[in-house]
Structures are given as structure tokens and as C-alpha cells.
Amino acid sequence: MKFILSLFFACGLYFGLSAQLLVEQPYTIEEYVSEVLIGNGVTATNITYTGSEEQIGYLSGADGLFSVSSGLVLSTDHATHLSDPGCTDSQFCNDCAGAGVDADLLNVANSVPPLIGQGFSVSSVNDLCILEFDFEAGGDSISFNYVFGSDEYLTWVNTQYNDIFAFFLSGPGITGPYSSPSGFPDGAVNIAQVPNSDPQLAITISSVNNVTNTEYYIDNPSNSGICINGYTQTFTASALVQCGETYHIKLAIADGSDSALESFVVLEEGSFSSNAIDIIADASIEGAEVFLGDTTVVEGCNDAVFTVIRPDDTTQDTIYLNVYGTATMGGDFSSVFSIVIMEPGQSTANVALGVINDNVNEDPEWVTVEYEYVNSCGDTILTSATIVILDPDPVTLFTEPIGCIDDAGNINLSVNPLSGYGPYDYTWDTSENDTLNNFTFNTGFIPGSATVTVTDVCGSITDATISWEVLDDFIGNDETICLGQTSTVPTTGGTGGFSEILTEVEDSMGNTFWTSIVGASLDTTLISFLDNLDAITGLYDGLYNSGSGGVGSIEVQLIDGCGSVTYSTITVEICELEFYNVFTPNSDGDNDTFEILGLQGYPGSKLRVYDRWGTLVYSNSNFHGAWRGLNNKNSPLPGGTYYYTLAVNYTGEDPLEYSGDVTTDLSVEGIVTFSGNVMIMR
Template identity: 35%
Template sequence: KSIPHLRRTVIFSLLWIACLNLQAQITTDNSLTPEELVALLVGPDVQVSNIAFTGTEIQRGSFVNNNGNLTIGEGIVLSTGNISLMASPNTTGSAGEIVGGGGYPDLTTLGGQTTNDAAVLEFDFIATGDSLSFNFCFGSEEYNEWVDSGFNDVFGLFLDGPGITGTFQNNGINLATVPDTDGTPISINSINNNLNSDYYIDNESNADPNATEMDGFTVTMTASSVLQCGETYHIRMCIADGGDSSYDSVVLLEAGSFSAGSVDLNADAVPLAADGLEDVVPYNEAVGLPAIFSYGNGESFPYGAWSNDNATLVEVDGQNVQVDAVVIEGCNDAQFTVVRPEIEIDLLDTLYLGLDGSAQLGLDYNESFNEVIMVPGQTESVITLGVSDDGFEEGVETVEITFEYVNGCGETVITSSRVVILDPLPVEAVPSPVSCLDEAGNQTLGYDNISGYGPFQFVWDGNPWSNADEAPSEWVTSFDSLFSMTDAEGELISSRAIQLTVVDQCNKPHAFEQIVYHPVLIDTEICFDDRQDFPMFNPGIPIVDLLLDGESILDQNNSILGDTLSIDRTTAGNTLDGNALWRLNAIESGSFGWERVLTMVDSCGFETSALLRVRDCEIPNVFTPNNDGQNDNFRIRGLDGLMGSRIVIYNRYGTVVFQDETLSDAEFELVWNGRHNNGNSAAEGTYQWVLIRPDGISDRGQLTLIRQR
């Protein structure tokens, strides 16, 4: 193990899906007290006291960079004028408000000119380690026209205390200096388009409505200093107008960045793909993702709200907690970089991470994740949480990673980070409403509102395509294509199945099938008192008319053509949609069969027709051929129009005793009078009959012959 009294520095970088779904504009708030502003700036482990502010209330406050162009997301702001003037958009090149305040001696010394309208926030803090660091940014309306002039607003971050020796008040030093220089103060003269431009962002004449009013500002910079553990230090954060009281300048201090020796677990918005993927589109750019991830076990996670504000408390496992990173099983992962001090570089060291939460080590993430081995010569090690899609429906799980270390003061400190693990969301695809067929028999088919983790790759009817590599504005969740609905002879087909495969950002395929039906009627035969169902296909293209021998029957619920046919509809109104069945009932009316032409017309004007044959399907199974005029013959009727229909009668030994066939379409029945073809009477007993029709339909049954004595 490492020598226990040495300070161990461990940096955790969680690489996760970038989740910034921010509102537009930069906003400010000057209602916070100095104590509240300091609490916003410092970390939770920093002990502060003697907080004071010099200046007017409008010169201090908090800010939120909601999709603006500043390099700091939120924090506190000090201004030489009114902090509200830094908010977006950039409407003028000379924004400023004279507050009438006095100067500040150390700023006058630093800038070499008189100062006015000073704003100073100061406080004491106790060092819990051997170093201080915090992040800041400087911006000014004096850019660019007053660069290298005698009018330069000035700011300083002055630190004094044990071990600090400088030229400012209480032997203080200025931490706001240009990197890699001999203490050059940061101002519009030292960082601009011509000097140290790597640290400068030119915002002059920026028409973006989300841009700050400041005509120029620095990148995010870090102020740092060596401290003596356990000692008390004093920090003064100051800004003032230089040479006049015009043109405002600001200093921005990042929320939570003020650290006096502690170790933080920082979540960086960098996607890390799993399963060989090179890239994962961040949440705020993705298409198809919902604001709330909901699961079948009743659990949910407010991904949209959390991504809008990572500091917000969300309910996880029944508790309101702060979540540092979110990963999706089988899609992305959390990666940690552990760094130890150079002084320990020659040691073989094993660091252990504490793990807690509903997710289980070895099941939901890598079983070796809790151990970090540092070999001699190594100061940095990268470990991955190792989340994969286990195929189980678990909803929302958590893992809390803790690290116990001894800080520079010899104190044991525990730092932690909470990661939420979500089950992947399935892709859902809704078919578009079916279009009408064109004259060539083509039809437009597609999908609307495909949801899931997009942009997507598609395989549509066997053809792969994707625009996921193009600009986000080109990504789609809806599309359509034209398909032919005819066969090789140009005839309309009754149905066609179109396959769609959607591959999401997690590289998982999801298969869908869209079956399209067409109202292609086929010749149909039913018996008296039977019912024939005709399904109305394709919602969105309802059937608007049904014709029987050219006469509309859609609106009729009663018998037509005398008492030979009854219509039974399952829907009201003048159309039948794709969820309905149209029912046709045949009722005997004294004849033995008939034929009609049934025609179906859809809302696109497409017509299809077929022959509807109704026949007498009642075939007796007992007859008594004794010439009493009652049930003397065995009859099979409904054969009109079916010339060549043949009947064969077999005895129980399989011998043919009788056969006959119709010789014209006018013959509607075949009759057996109980005699052999040679005229002899058939004996009493059981016989088998077989009917063979010329249209390929056959029937068979058993018949009992009884001769009364």
C-alpha cells in the first residue's frame, strides 16, 4: 500500500452520454446574499467564514448559461456595472452602467491606473489539503476597440495566508495570471485576438440570440496555489473599472469548483460506446428518445429533466438523490481514470473502490471493477464499469462508487459518485396510413414516429440505408417508399409483407413486418343459411360500396332479391373500415341454388369482383325408396351451372352400385332412386356417396337405405 500520510490524488472521469437538453439564453439573478454566493462557489467540504462583499447589489449575483456561448455552465458573477447586462443577446458594443462606486487599492496597483466601481467578494477558508483550485472566466465590453489603450478594466483573485508571500495586501498574491508567463495579470491587453489568443473567444458583433453581451471573454481558466494543510487563508475576488466608469466587465466563477484540497468525482460529458461502436450520439442530439424512460416493472427515470440539470435531485430506488452519470445497458459505459501522485510512482499499489446500490457486481457490471492495480512507473490507470445488456428486465438500477483516501492533512476522506444504469429502450415503429394504389398498381408504404435511440440505420424491404452519418437535421424517424402491388402478369396481389429492420445507437437490430392487404375477391360458394365473412382490409382505405349484380347492398340490413339473401353489417354508416367484417347470409327461397356477381369498391375507387354461388348444401343421410311419394330418392342439389358434376354410390364392400352425372348447366341436381345402374333394387344397408364437381370441389358422406315392409 501507499505510505498512509501521503496525499493520494484520484481523478474519476465518467464518460457517459452527453445529456444537455438546455433552454436558450444566459440568465442572471442578483437576489442571492454574499453567503449564498459563496455556498454556490465552494465544494461541500470547504469550511468558510468571514464572508463580506464590497459594492452594490446589482454588481453581484448568480448566472446560468442555458445554451449560451459562455464556457462555464453556471456559477457566480461579479461586474463593474449591472450583472444583468452580461445576459444574452449581444445588442451593443458598449454596454455599461455607472454605479458610482469607489476603486480598490490592490486593483489600482495591479492595473497601474485609477479604479472605480469596484466589486469585491472575500472570505476565509481552511485548507483540507495542500492545494487550492477553482475555475473562472473574464469577459469585457472593452474588447476589441480598447485593447492596448489606457482604458483597461482590471480584476484580481488575491490570496493571502501562511506560506504566501506577495506584493499585495497582507503579502497576498494574484492568482488571475496568464498561463506560462511570469505572473502577467489577465486583462484585455494580455489576452485578445493578437496576444495569447488561444485563451480568447471573440464575441464582437455576434448575432446569435444566445450569445453573451460581452464583446469578448476568455476560455475557462483555473486559479491554483499551494496551501499548508489545516491553515486558514483569505481569498479576495475583485473587479473594477479602470481609468473611467464606462463599458462593463465581468468575472465568472464556476459553481462548485472551489476546492481547498479535496478530491472530487467529476462526470465529463463524453460518450463511450460499447460493443465495438466508435461513437454514440448524445441525448440532446438523439432522435426518438422520450423525456422519461419507463419500464414494465413500474420504474422510470426522468432522463430529459436530469439532462437539463445534472444537479437536480431525482427519485431512484425510492430516494431523492443526485445522479452523476447515466449509462444504458449494452449501449454505453462509464469509464474512470485513477491518478496517483508522482511521489508514489515507484510503488506497487492496489486501490480498492467501495461499491453499493441495486446493481450487482459481476452481474450488472464487471466483477473486477472494484480493484485498481498500479504498477511501478505508473501514475494513471483507466478502468471501465463494464456495463452490458444482460437481457433481464430490471428497469432502473444504481451503483454508488466510493473511494477512501488520506488527504494532505492526514484525514481520511470518502468521496463518491452515483451512476444510474438503465435498461435499453426498445425501438417502436408505427406504420403510416396506407395510401391508395396508383394506376400502375403501386402503393406508398412507410413508418411514422419511430421511437428508440436514434439516429437509426435501416434495412427496408431488403435494402440497407441510413443517413445517421449526415448532419443531425437530416436524421429521420419517418419515411416512405413506393412499392409495386402486382404480380408478373400485372394482376393485383391480395397481400404483401414488407420487412423493416431498425438498428439503433446501441447497435441492436429491431425487426418489424407490415402486411398490406388488397380487396381482391375470389369466387366464393356458400350454402343456404350459411354466413360468409368478407374482411375489410387496410384501415384508412375503407370499403365505400358493395354491389350484388350491380345493385348496392352496403346500406341494406334487410333481405334483397326477394328472400334469397340477407345482409349483416358490423358497422354503422356508409363505409366499412379495415377493422370490420362484412357478413353475407344466404336464405333458402324455394330454388336449389343461384349465382351472383359480388363487387367491392374502396375509397380510392378501386373495384374488384367475384362470382358468388349459393347452393343447397343439405344432403340427406337416410332415404326410403318404397314409392310412397315420401323420401323416395337421395338428392344432391345446387349443381346448376356445374355441368359434368358426378355422383358415385358404393356399398359397404367398396363396390360401385350407382353413378351418374349432369349433362348440362341447367341440371341442378343428381338423384339416386335406390337401384343399381342395371335397374335392380339395392339392398337395405349403409352406403357411401362421393360427389365430384368440375370446378374441383368434391364432397362425400354416408347414406342409409331403408325399405319399409
């Protein structure tokens, strides 16, 4: 294994958006209709509901995750299952069996098989969820957007478990085969149909799936974004109505033939409207499927286009838009933006905001455009759209540390944008086919570098260079130290630093194994490695102590940061005594103590220090070889020359070896007494 390091690091601010779909149940039944579903030009009254209130909810935060971003959920089970963490359906739905039966919904379910060439039959409808209300429309038509989904997909397609929903509309000018409330004597029609179907085909799991009407189906077996196995594209239900008259709609969904596996319909928030006037804001960039939510403009990068929609296109019309916000007309966007002229036959007009790059660092700004319209019933309808304007954000990059070369010579090259606006294009100089932000590259065990050029969707360009080295082989060297000394285990090559440091031991059964001696007690091992980890690499520095473990040799196994293994033998021995005569105890880390090297091999040595007048100022009956220039009261002694005696226990046959300017006294058997002087410099 070889270890390599990335040599480039770029930092900056990260800008990004993320979405998380959520289904909540914060409203009353009346509020779900009036606050969530109803849009422009419609008023709703006489709202009723059949089913458990746990089957109804409010979906939000679904931008880029689902066919609509927010709306009213009607479900055959607990509505919050759609956003259940882990998609475990952990919430139990009380009273989800609904009430009674619904012959119209059953008839709709059984109208599907013969129209798609199938012979199955739905025996019952269960877990009913039905929302009904009267309404008046301000124009001559109504429409709303919806999405159907089911966990019956795709296993139970074309079977009796054909979950079904329908939107039954009744009122003046409408005659239909389905039942309608009193006051609406001519029956009801189902306006939930597969688009352009003839004869009209109701929407179920069997009429829209991966085989039938595939253009409307989205498969989702992994429950990505929303906890359901499959769902449809956004459909629009619409019907002609008479301005100012009262109509009734019944929004109903049920399980087919059983009560297992939920289905739902989501009615898009605010979409139930009449002859909807609208303003639609679009700030997308070609090549960017969703650019910051499609309602954000970056100065010098993209522009916003507002699509103005009017319900009556029979005459020429000059439309005056109300424009307001923190962005200023003429300074941040075009000064001729607020007037739209539509010719006869023209129902929509696109108006560019004309965002100006003012080269001024600013907080995010916004501009809202309102369109006011008086419909044929005399009602005033107001709609609006908002765009956010951001300053340019140059691309900055972070390159991941590329780690170790593997046995085949491969490394991972990776770069991540910290700022700028995605999507990004990546061009590496390693190959014209290397266009991802990370990939595996073969070095051939040759040192080198790779440069990547990154371009964001706004055309901001920057580059980064990643370098790597092929390090020398990892080799451990042997070392001999004096008892009591501290040292660093000697190695060459490798990563520098150690991921593990081990020695071989034997258990009570005579089996040998390698175990760590980092932080080991010197009472149980010859040496102990300090637990010193490098803050950047996370590797041990290899510093170790000797002392009470005695003398001898030990083999250690060393593993570097890439897993390469080597061995070192460390020998601890008793060394000759070395005496020094000057030290500077100023706490600068350099020569702060009076040291007698090698003394750790002679426990019980006695040191006595005297000033120039012969007064004892310091004594230690078990001196280990380092004095900090303090008296016995632990106070600093003044600078000057001091005299000392050191009595060392020694019974060896050969003379005790030493070096330094000292004299010896052998008059006491078994004791060698050294005398000398030392200077304290402060």
C-alpha cells in the first residue's frame, strides 16, 4: 500500500437547497377546503366529510420530489404514511373503514376492465375517504390539478384489487349517470378521467401504469421522495359551469375489494379555481432541470420570465401589472416591465424581468408581480408570483484527500464545489472521458498531478490541481536506548506516523498474539508508547518511554497510515553516567534541568546540593537524574554555582563507567559517591 496526499484545498461558502416532503394534519375539514384547496374565483360552502380524519392531510415541501409541490391529501389509510420516516407506515389509522357503501364509486371501478381488455371485477369499495362541498364559480369554467398514487402498484395491476377514486360533479347544465344530492336533480359526472380517452376512462392502477397509458405513470418501487410504490403525472380536472350558480362536487377514493395497501389522491394547493387568471414565474436555465427552485435569478446568469394568463382573449387588452419588493425597478430589473399588451386571440404573454447585474454585493432581493382581473360575475381576482434575485457566486472547490494508492496503483480523485450554482461540468486533464466530480485513476505508481476545470450553470469557471506522491518503502530500524530515556521509534519511508503499534505476547495457554502497547504500563512491558495522535493525520507519532520495565529487547510491529507493516527491535540497557555542569531553568523547554543521564539504571541514588557557603539547599533520597533548580521548599534558587554529591548504589566488579567533570569516593562499600559543581543561569 502506498500513501498519497492531496496538496490543494479551496474553501468558501456553500449555497444549496434541499427539499423534504412532509404530510401534516394541522387543519379542520373546513380549513382543508377553504385554506388549502380553493383558489381564485371560487367560494365553497356546505362542506362535509366521510371517513376518519386521519385519512386527510396537508402535503408540503415536495418540490422536485413529487408531481405537485403541495396540496390536500385524501387517502385510504393514514395520510401521514406518505412522509413516514423509513416508510414503515408506523401510524395506525383508526376508523379507516369509512361508512356504508358507495355504489357510484364501485361502478366507476368496474367500468375500467372492459375498456382496457381485462375481465377482472371489483367486489367492494372499502376505507372510504369522501370530501364534498357546494361551490360557486366566478367564471364559466372550473379546474383543479391532482395526482393519484398507490402501493398496489405494480403487483396488483389488472386484478380485483383495483383501487379507485372519482370526482363527481353535479349542478346546472350537468346531466350524468351518478347520484347527486337533493337540489341537484340531474345526476353527476366523473371528471377524473385519463386525458384524451374515448370512451372516457377512469383513473385506477389498472388504467395508468407501466403498460397502459405509460406516459402518465411514474414508478417508485424504492419509495424515493415519497412513501408510495407508484404515482401519476399531474392531471387537470375541468368542467364548464355557469357563472354565479351553485354546484356540488364529491371527491372520493377507496380501496378495491379489500382494505390492504393504501392509495391516495393529492389535490394541488390553490388549484381549484374558476377561469383562472395566473402569473407563472420561470427562472430556469436550459440544461438545469430545476435551477434553485425555478424562482431564483442570479445576476449576470439567468433572467426571469413571467407568463401572464388571462381568461378572456376576445379583445385587445392592456394589462397593468403591480410590481413591488426590495428590488428596484430600473436599478435591479427593467423599467419597462409593468405593462403587457395582449392582442385578440392571445390568452398568454411572456414578459422578461430584465434583471440587471449591478456588480454590487447585496443581500438577496425579491420582486413580486400582481395581476388584478374583474371576471364576468363582477368579482375581483388577484394573483401574483415572486422572484428572488441573488448576487453572482463564483465557484470555489474542495478537493478530498486522496488517501492511499492501492495494490493496483489506483487512487480516488474527487472535487466538490463549495459555491457557485449547479449543475456543474467537470473536465479533467487525465482523459477527455473523465467528466465526473470523482473517479478512480491509475497512477502506474508514478508521482504526478491532475487538474480539473469546473464550470457552473452560470458560466463561472475555476480549477484545482491534485498532486500525489509515491512514497518510499516503509522500513523499521533497530534502536538501543538507556534505561529511563524517551525516544521515537526509528523508521524510513511510509506515511510518517503509525496507525497501530503492537508487540507479540503469550497468553496463559501458550498462544502468541500481537497486541497494542500504546499507553501500556511500564510495570508490564519493557517500553510504552505515548498516546500522541496527530490532529490532521490521526496517526501516532511513535514516541515511547522506558523505565521501570527494566532492561532487555522487544520487537514492535509498526503499521503506517496506509496499512504497510514493518518491524523494529528496541533494546533498553543501563548506560554510563553522564554529568553536565550548566543548566538554564527558565521554562523555555531547552536545558531546563540539571540532568545525570543513565541514572535511571541505579535506583535509590541520593543527591545533595549545597550553596557556596556549604548550606544544604536541596536533597533527594531517590534521585532519578533531573533537578529543576528548586530548593526543598520548592522555591527557585538564585543563579550561581552550587556543589553537589551523588551517592550511587553499585556492587559491580568493574568500575562504574561515567563521563563529566566529577570526582569519585569509593570509601563506603557498595556506594560510589560523585562530587561536582553545577551552575544555574537565569
